[in-house]
Amino acid sequence: IDFVVGSGGSEIDDYILDIYQENHTLSPELIKEIMNHYKDMDCNFTICHEGILYAPKDDDYIRDMAEGDGIEYRVVDFDTFLTRPYRKLMIICDPSYMPQIVERSKSFKNKDYKASALVTTSFLYEYMDPHVSKSNGLKEALALHDISISQCMAFGDEDNDIDMLEEAGIGVVMENGSIHAKDAADYVTKDKDSNGIGVFIEKFI
CATH class of the missing domain: 3.30.1240.10 (Hypothetical Protein, Haloacid Dehalogenase-like Hydrolase; Chain: A; domain 2)
Known part of the structure:
Protein backbone atom coordinates (compact mmCIF):
# COMPACT_ATOMS: atom_id res chain seq x y z
CA ILE A 1 0.00 0.00 0.00
CA ASP A 2 1.45 3.35 -1.08
CA PHE A 3 -1.30 5.59 0.25
CA VAL A 4 -4.77 5.41 1.75
CA VAL A 5 -7.68 7.70 0.96
CA GLY A 6 -10.22 7.42 3.77
CA SER A 7 -13.30 9.00 5.29
CA GLY A 8 -15.09 9.26 1.97
CA GLY A 9 -12.18 11.13 0.41
CA SER A 10 -11.37 13.74 3.07
CA GLU A 11 -8.38 11.91 4.56
CA ILE A 12 -5.08 11.16 2.79
CA ASP A 13 -2.25 9.16 4.35
CA ASP A 14 0.67 8.88 1.93
CA TYR A 15 3.33 6.42 3.13
CA ILE A 16 5.74 7.18 0.27
CA LEU A 17 5.88 10.94 0.86
CA ASP A 18 5.12 10.70 4.60
CA ILE A 19 2.21 13.11 4.26
CA TYR A 20 -1.03 13.07 6.26
CA GLN A 21 -3.88 15.43 5.36
CA GLU A 22 -7.41 16.05 6.54
CA ASN A 23 -9.21 18.05 3.86
CA HIS A 24 -12.63 19.74 3.78
CA THR A 25 -13.63 19.16 7.41
CA LEU A 26 -16.83 20.11 9.25
CA SER A 27 -16.66 22.79 11.94
CA ASP A 129 -18.29 18.90 3.32
CA PRO A 130 -19.72 19.22 -0.22
CA HIS A 131 -16.19 18.99 -1.69
CA VAL A 132 -15.69 15.53 -0.21
CA SER A 133 -16.06 12.58 -2.53
CA LYS A 134 -14.06 9.44 -3.16
CA SER A 135 -13.09 10.65 -6.62
CA ASN A 136 -11.90 14.05 -5.35
CA GLY A 137 -9.93 12.44 -2.53
CA LEU A 138 -8.34 10.03 -4.97
CA LYS A 139 -7.49 12.85 -7.38
CA GLU A 140 -5.85 14.86 -4.58
CA ALA A 141 -3.77 11.85 -3.49
CA LEU A 142 -2.80 10.95 -7.06
CA ALA A 143 -1.81 14.54 -7.84
CA LEU A 144 0.99 14.20 -5.29
CA HIS A 145 2.47 11.59 -7.66
CA ASP A 146 1.51 13.20 -10.99
CA ILE A 147 -0.95 10.41 -11.78
CA SER A 148 -4.37 10.96 -13.36
CA ILE A 149 -7.51 9.22 -12.11
CA SER A 150 -8.04 8.06 -15.70
CA GLN A 151 -4.98 5.84 -15.23
CA CYS A 152 -6.60 4.07 -12.27
CA MET A 153 -8.85 1.10 -11.68
CA ALA A 154 -11.43 1.48 -8.90
CA PHE A 155 -13.51 -1.13 -7.06
CA GLY A 156 -16.74 -0.36 -5.21
CA ASP A 157 -20.14 -1.62 -4.19
CA GLU A 158 -22.34 1.23 -2.88
CA ASP A 159 -23.88 4.46 -4.16
CA ASN A 160 -21.15 6.52 -2.49
CA ASP A 161 -18.66 4.84 -4.85
CA ILE A 162 -20.43 5.97 -8.03
CA ASP A 163 -18.41 9.13 -8.74
CA MET A 164 -15.15 7.21 -8.28
CA LEU A 165 -16.32 4.35 -10.50
CA GLU A 166 -17.37 6.80 -13.23
CA GLU A 167 -14.16 8.86 -13.18
CA ALA A 168 -11.65 6.03 -12.90
CA GLY A 169 -10.23 4.65 -16.13
CA ILE A 170 -11.90 1.34 -15.25
CA GLY A 171 -14.66 1.00 -12.65
CA VAL A 172 -15.47 -2.43 -11.22
CA VAL A 173 -18.41 -3.27 -8.95
CA MET A 174 -18.89 -6.28 -6.71
CA GLU A 175 -21.76 -8.61 -7.58
CA ASN A 176 -23.41 -7.70 -4.25
CA GLY A 177 -23.23 -3.98 -5.13
CA SER A 178 -26.11 -1.54 -5.51
CA ILE A 179 -28.02 -1.22 -8.78
CA HIS A 180 -26.80 2.36 -9.33
CA ALA A 181 -23.18 1.40 -8.67
CA LYS A 182 -23.45 -1.39 -11.23
CA ASP A 183 -24.89 1.05 -13.77
CA ALA A 184 -21.85 3.31 -13.28
CA ALA A 185 -19.26 0.54 -13.65
CA ASP A 186 -17.45 -0.90 -16.63
CA TYR A 187 -17.38 -4.41 -15.16
CA VAL A 188 -19.12 -6.46 -12.47
CA THR A 189 -17.00 -8.99 -10.61
CA LYS A 190 -17.86 -11.66 -8.02
CA ASP A 191 -19.25 -10.65 -4.64
CA LYS A 192 -17.25 -9.75 -1.54
CA ASP A 193 -17.56 -13.26 -0.10
CA SER A 194 -16.12 -14.79 -3.28
CA ASN A 195 -12.92 -12.73 -3.44
CA GLY A 196 -14.35 -10.56 -6.22
CA ILE A 197 -11.45 -8.09 -6.29
CA GLY A 198 -8.83 -10.84 -6.32
CA VAL A 199 -10.66 -12.77 -9.03
CA PHE A 200 -10.83 -9.69 -11.26
CA ILE A 201 -7.17 -8.73 -10.77
CA GLU A 202 -6.02 -12.30 -11.44
CA LYS A 203 -8.12 -12.57 -14.59
CA PHE A 204 -7.40 -9.18 -16.17
CA ILE A 205 -4.11 -7.98 -14.69
Missing part, protein backbone atom coordinates in the same frame (compact mmCIF):
# COMPACT_ATOMS: atom_id res chain seq x y z
CA PRO A 28 -17.73 21.99 15.53
CA GLU A 29 -20.52 24.55 15.26
CA LEU A 30 -21.91 22.94 12.12
CA ILE A 31 -21.76 19.44 13.62
CA LYS A 32 -23.76 20.64 16.64
CA GLU A 33 -26.31 22.29 14.35
CA ILE A 34 -26.78 19.08 12.35
CA MET A 35 -27.17 16.99 15.49
CA ASN A 36 -29.74 19.43 16.87
CA HIS A 37 -31.77 19.03 13.67
CA TYR A 38 -32.30 15.33 14.52
CA LYS A 39 -32.47 15.60 18.32
CA ASP A 40 -36.06 14.33 18.59
CA MET A 41 -35.47 11.29 16.37
CA ASP A 42 -34.68 7.65 17.17
CA CYS A 43 -31.01 7.72 16.21
CA ASN A 44 -27.52 8.19 17.53
CA PHE A 45 -24.47 10.04 16.19
CA THR A 46 -20.85 9.08 15.86
CA ILE A 47 -17.55 10.55 14.76
CA CYS A 48 -14.63 8.28 13.98
CA HIS A 49 -11.34 9.76 15.17
CA GLU A 50 -7.99 7.96 15.34
CA GLY A 51 -9.65 4.57 14.97
CA ILE A 52 -12.24 5.06 17.73
CA LEU A 53 -15.96 5.75 17.38
CA TYR A 54 -17.12 8.60 19.61
CA ALA A 55 -20.83 8.94 20.42
CA PRO A 56 -22.89 11.23 22.66
CA LYS A 57 -24.92 8.35 24.14
CA ASP A 58 -24.69 4.61 24.68
CA ASP A 59 -27.29 2.51 22.84
CA ASP A 60 -27.69 -0.55 20.61
CA TYR A 61 -26.89 1.50 17.50
CA ILE A 62 -23.37 2.49 18.50
CA ARG A 63 -22.69 -0.88 20.16
CA ASP A 64 -23.75 -2.80 17.03
CA MET A 65 -21.71 -0.55 14.75
CA ALA A 66 -18.58 -0.85 16.89
CA GLU A 67 -18.97 -4.62 17.10
CA GLY A 68 -19.61 -4.93 13.36
CA ASP A 69 -16.54 -2.83 12.52
CA GLY A 70 -14.45 -4.50 15.21
CA ILE A 71 -13.37 -1.19 16.74
CA GLU A 72 -13.65 0.53 20.11
CA TYR A 73 -16.34 3.07 20.92
CA ARG A 74 -16.47 5.71 23.63
CA VAL A 75 -19.40 7.71 24.97
CA VAL A 76 -18.35 11.31 25.58
CA ASP A 77 -19.83 14.74 26.22
CA PHE A 78 -19.97 16.19 22.69
CA ASP A 79 -19.96 19.77 24.01
CA THR A 80 -16.47 19.02 25.32
CA PHE A 81 -15.48 16.70 22.46
CA LEU A 82 -16.36 19.13 19.67
CA THR A 83 -13.46 21.54 20.07
CA ARG A 84 -11.94 20.96 16.61
CA PRO A 85 -13.17 20.19 13.08
CA TYR A 86 -13.83 16.57 12.07
CA ARG A 87 -14.05 14.86 8.70
CA LYS A 88 -17.64 13.72 8.94
CA LEU A 89 -20.62 13.13 11.19
CA MET A 90 -22.49 9.82 10.95
CA ILE A 91 -26.09 9.26 11.98
CA ILE A 92 -26.83 5.68 13.07
CA CYS A 93 -30.35 4.24 13.06
CA ASP A 94 -32.34 1.10 12.44
CA PRO A 95 -32.51 0.41 8.68
CA SER A 96 -36.31 0.55 8.80
CA TYR A 97 -36.06 4.10 10.20
CA MET A 98 -33.71 5.38 7.49
CA PRO A 99 -36.48 6.82 5.25
CA GLN A 100 -37.46 9.15 8.11
CA ILE A 101 -33.85 10.28 8.56
CA VAL A 102 -33.59 10.99 4.84
CA GLU A 103 -36.88 12.91 4.88
CA ARG A 104 -35.74 15.03 7.84
CA SER A 105 -32.48 15.81 6.04
CA LYS A 106 -34.42 17.67 3.34
CA SER A 107 -35.32 20.42 5.81
CA PHE A 108 -31.78 21.08 7.05
CA LYS A 109 -30.72 24.61 6.13
CA ASN A 110 -27.57 26.59 6.79
CA LYS A 111 -26.79 29.74 4.82
CA ASP A 112 -23.04 29.13 4.97
CA TYR A 113 -23.07 25.42 4.21
CA LYS A 114 -24.45 23.45 1.30
CA ALA A 115 -25.20 20.10 2.94
CA SER A 116 -23.59 17.05 1.43
CA ALA A 117 -25.23 14.00 2.96
CA LEU A 118 -26.08 10.52 1.81
CA VAL A 119 -26.97 7.02 2.89
CA THR A 120 -23.79 4.93 2.92
CA THR A 121 -25.13 1.71 4.43
CA SER A 122 -28.60 0.55 5.46
CA PHE A 123 -28.05 2.04 8.94
CA LEU A 124 -25.69 5.00 8.29
CA TYR A 125 -26.44 8.51 7.04
CA GLU A 126 -23.32 10.67 6.67
CA TYR A 127 -22.73 14.42 6.57
CA MET A 128 -19.57 15.73 4.91
Whole structure:
Protein backbone atom coordinates (compact mmCIF):
# COMPACT_ATOMS: atom_id res chain seq x y z
CA ILE A 1 0.00 0.00 0.00
CA ASP A 2 1.45 3.35 -1.08
CA PHE A 3 -1.30 5.59 0.25
CA VAL A 4 -4.77 5.41 1.75
CA VAL A 5 -7.68 7.70 0.96
CA GLY A 6 -10.22 7.42 3.77
CA SER A 7 -13.30 9.00 5.29
CA GLY A 8 -15.09 9.26 1.97
CA GLY A 9 -12.18 11.13 0.41
CA SER A 10 -11.37 13.74 3.07
CA GLU A 11 -8.38 11.91 4.56
CA ILE A 12 -5.08 11.16 2.79
CA ASP A 13 -2.25 9.16 4.35
CA ASP A 14 0.67 8.88 1.93
CA TYR A 15 3.33 6.42 3.13
CA ILE A 16 5.74 7.18 0.27
CA LEU A 17 5.88 10.94 0.86
CA ASP A 18 5.12 10.70 4.60
CA ILE A 19 2.21 13.11 4.26
CA TYR A 20 -1.03 13.07 6.26
CA GLN A 21 -3.88 15.43 5.36
CA GLU A 22 -7.41 16.05 6.54
CA ASN A 23 -9.21 18.05 3.86
CA HIS A 24 -12.63 19.74 3.78
CA THR A 25 -13.63 19.16 7.41
CA LEU A 26 -16.83 20.11 9.25
CA SER A 27 -16.66 22.79 11.94
CA PRO A 28 -17.73 21.99 15.53
CA GLU A 29 -20.52 24.55 15.26
CA LEU A 30 -21.91 22.94 12.12
CA ILE A 31 -21.76 19.44 13.62
CA LYS A 32 -23.76 20.64 16.64
CA GLU A 33 -26.31 22.29 14.35
CA ILE A 34 -26.78 19.08 12.35
CA MET A 35 -27.17 16.99 15.49
CA ASN A 36 -29.74 19.43 16.87
CA HIS A 37 -31.77 19.03 13.67
CA TYR A 38 -32.30 15.33 14.52
CA LYS A 39 -32.47 15.60 18.32
CA ASP A 40 -36.06 14.33 18.59
CA MET A 41 -35.47 11.29 16.37
CA ASP A 42 -34.68 7.65 17.17
CA CYS A 43 -31.01 7.72 16.21
CA ASN A 44 -27.52 8.19 17.53
CA PHE A 45 -24.47 10.04 16.19
CA THR A 46 -20.85 9.08 15.86
CA ILE A 47 -17.55 10.55 14.76
CA CYS A 48 -14.63 8.28 13.98
CA HIS A 49 -11.34 9.76 15.17
CA GLU A 50 -7.99 7.96 15.34
CA GLY A 51 -9.65 4.57 14.97
CA ILE A 52 -12.24 5.06 17.73
CA LEU A 53 -15.96 5.75 17.38
CA TYR A 54 -17.12 8.60 19.61
CA ALA A 55 -20.83 8.94 20.42
CA PRO A 56 -22.89 11.23 22.66
CA LYS A 57 -24.92 8.35 24.14
CA ASP A 58 -24.69 4.61 24.68
CA ASP A 59 -27.29 2.51 22.84
CA ASP A 60 -27.69 -0.55 20.61
CA TYR A 61 -26.89 1.50 17.50
CA ILE A 62 -23.37 2.49 18.50
CA ARG A 63 -22.69 -0.88 20.16
CA ASP A 64 -23.75 -2.80 17.03
CA MET A 65 -21.71 -0.55 14.75
CA ALA A 66 -18.58 -0.85 16.89
CA GLU A 67 -18.97 -4.62 17.10
CA GLY A 68 -19.61 -4.93 13.36
CA ASP A 69 -16.54 -2.83 12.52
CA GLY A 70 -14.45 -4.50 15.21
CA ILE A 71 -13.37 -1.19 16.74
CA GLU A 72 -13.65 0.53 20.11
CA TYR A 73 -16.34 3.07 20.92
CA ARG A 74 -16.47 5.71 23.63
CA VAL A 75 -19.40 7.71 24.97
CA VAL A 76 -18.35 11.31 25.58
CA ASP A 77 -19.83 14.74 26.22
CA PHE A 78 -19.97 16.19 22.69
CA ASP A 79 -19.96 19.77 24.01
CA THR A 80 -16.47 19.02 25.32
CA PHE A 81 -15.48 16.70 22.46
CA LEU A 82 -16.36 19.13 19.67
CA THR A 83 -13.46 21.54 20.07
CA ARG A 84 -11.94 20.96 16.61
CA PRO A 85 -13.17 20.19 13.08
CA TYR A 86 -13.83 16.57 12.07
CA ARG A 87 -14.05 14.86 8.70
CA LYS A 88 -17.64 13.72 8.94
CA LEU A 89 -20.62 13.13 11.19
CA MET A 90 -22.49 9.82 10.95
CA ILE A 91 -26.09 9.26 11.98
CA ILE A 92 -26.83 5.68 13.07
CA CYS A 93 -30.35 4.24 13.06
CA ASP A 94 -32.34 1.10 12.44
CA PRO A 95 -32.51 0.41 8.68
CA SER A 96 -36.31 0.55 8.80
CA TYR A 97 -36.06 4.10 10.20
CA MET A 98 -33.71 5.38 7.49
CA PRO A 99 -36.48 6.82 5.25
CA GLN A 100 -37.46 9.15 8.11
CA ILE A 101 -33.85 10.28 8.56
CA VAL A 102 -33.59 10.99 4.84
CA GLU A 103 -36.88 12.91 4.88
CA ARG A 104 -35.74 15.03 7.84
CA SER A 105 -32.48 15.81 6.04
CA LYS A 106 -34.42 17.67 3.34
CA SER A 107 -35.32 20.42 5.81
CA PHE A 108 -31.78 21.08 7.05
CA LYS A 109 -30.72 24.61 6.13
CA ASN A 110 -27.57 26.59 6.79
CA LYS A 111 -26.79 29.74 4.82
CA ASP A 112 -23.04 29.13 4.97
CA TYR A 113 -23.07 25.42 4.21
CA LYS A 114 -24.45 23.45 1.30
CA ALA A 115 -25.20 20.10 2.94
CA SER A 116 -23.59 17.05 1.43
CA ALA A 117 -25.23 14.00 2.96
CA LEU A 118 -26.08 10.52 1.81
CA VAL A 119 -26.97 7.02 2.89
CA THR A 120 -23.79 4.93 2.92
CA THR A 121 -25.13 1.71 4.43
CA SER A 122 -28.60 0.55 5.46
CA PHE A 123 -28.05 2.04 8.94
CA LEU A 124 -25.69 5.00 8.29
CA TYR A 125 -26.44 8.51 7.04
CA GLU A 126 -23.32 10.67 6.67
CA TYR A 127 -22.73 14.42 6.57
CA MET A 128 -19.57 15.73 4.91
CA ASP A 129 -18.29 18.90 3.32
CA PRO A 130 -19.72 19.22 -0.22
CA HIS A 131 -16.19 18.99 -1.69
CA VAL A 132 -15.69 15.53 -0.21
CA SER A 133 -16.06 12.58 -2.53
CA LYS A 134 -14.06 9.44 -3.16
CA SER A 135 -13.09 10.65 -6.62
CA ASN A 136 -11.90 14.05 -5.35
CA GLY A 137 -9.93 12.44 -2.53
CA LEU A 138 -8.34 10.03 -4.97
CA LYS A 139 -7.49 12.85 -7.38
CA GLU A 140 -5.85 14.86 -4.58
CA ALA A 141 -3.77 11.85 -3.49
CA LEU A 142 -2.80 10.95 -7.06
CA ALA A 143 -1.81 14.54 -7.84
CA LEU A 144 0.99 14.20 -5.29
CA HIS A 145 2.47 11.59 -7.66
CA ASP A 146 1.51 13.20 -10.99
CA ILE A 147 -0.95 10.41 -11.78
CA SER A 148 -4.37 10.96 -13.36
CA ILE A 149 -7.51 9.22 -12.11
CA SER A 150 -8.04 8.06 -15.70
CA GLN A 151 -4.98 5.84 -15.23
CA CYS A 152 -6.60 4.07 -12.27
CA MET A 153 -8.85 1.10 -11.68
CA ALA A 154 -11.43 1.48 -8.90
CA PHE A 155 -13.51 -1.13 -7.06
CA GLY A 156 -16.74 -0.36 -5.21
CA ASP A 157 -20.14 -1.62 -4.19
CA GLU A 158 -22.34 1.23 -2.88
CA ASP A 159 -23.88 4.46 -4.16
CA ASN A 160 -21.15 6.52 -2.49
CA ASP A 161 -18.66 4.84 -4.85
CA ILE A 162 -20.43 5.97 -8.03
CA ASP A 163 -18.41 9.13 -8.74
CA MET A 164 -15.15 7.21 -8.28
CA LEU A 165 -16.32 4.35 -10.50
CA GLU A 166 -17.37 6.80 -13.23
CA GLU A 167 -14.16 8.86 -13.18
CA ALA A 168 -11.65 6.03 -12.90
CA GLY A 169 -10.23 4.65 -16.13
CA ILE A 170 -11.90 1.34 -15.25
CA GLY A 171 -14.66 1.00 -12.65
CA VAL A 172 -15.47 -2.43 -11.22
CA VAL A 173 -18.41 -3.27 -8.95
CA MET A 174 -18.89 -6.28 -6.71
CA GLU A 175 -21.76 -8.61 -7.58
CA ASN A 176 -23.41 -7.70 -4.25
CA GLY A 177 -23.23 -3.98 -5.13
CA SER A 178 -26.11 -1.54 -5.51
CA ILE A 179 -28.02 -1.22 -8.78
CA HIS A 180 -26.80 2.36 -9.33
CA ALA A 181 -23.18 1.40 -8.67
CA LYS A 182 -23.45 -1.39 -11.23
CA ASP A 183 -24.89 1.05 -13.77
CA ALA A 184 -21.85 3.31 -13.28
CA ALA A 185 -19.26 0.54 -13.65
CA ASP A 186 -17.45 -0.90 -16.63
CA TYR A 187 -17.38 -4.41 -15.16
CA VAL A 188 -19.12 -6.46 -12.47
CA THR A 189 -17.00 -8.99 -10.61
CA LYS A 190 -17.86 -11.66 -8.02
CA ASP A 191 -19.25 -10.65 -4.64
CA LYS A 192 -17.25 -9.75 -1.54
CA ASP A 193 -17.56 -13.26 -0.10
CA SER A 194 -16.12 -14.79 -3.28
CA ASN A 195 -12.92 -12.73 -3.44
CA GLY A 196 -14.35 -10.56 -6.22
CA ILE A 197 -11.45 -8.09 -6.29
CA GLY A 198 -8.83 -10.84 -6.32
CA VAL A 199 -10.66 -12.77 -9.03
CA PHE A 200 -10.83 -9.69 -11.26
CA ILE A 201 -7.17 -8.73 -10.77
CA GLU A 202 -6.02 -12.30 -11.44
CA LYS A 203 -8.12 -12.57 -14.59
CA PHE A 204 -7.40 -9.18 -16.17
CA ILE A 205 -4.11 -7.98 -14.69
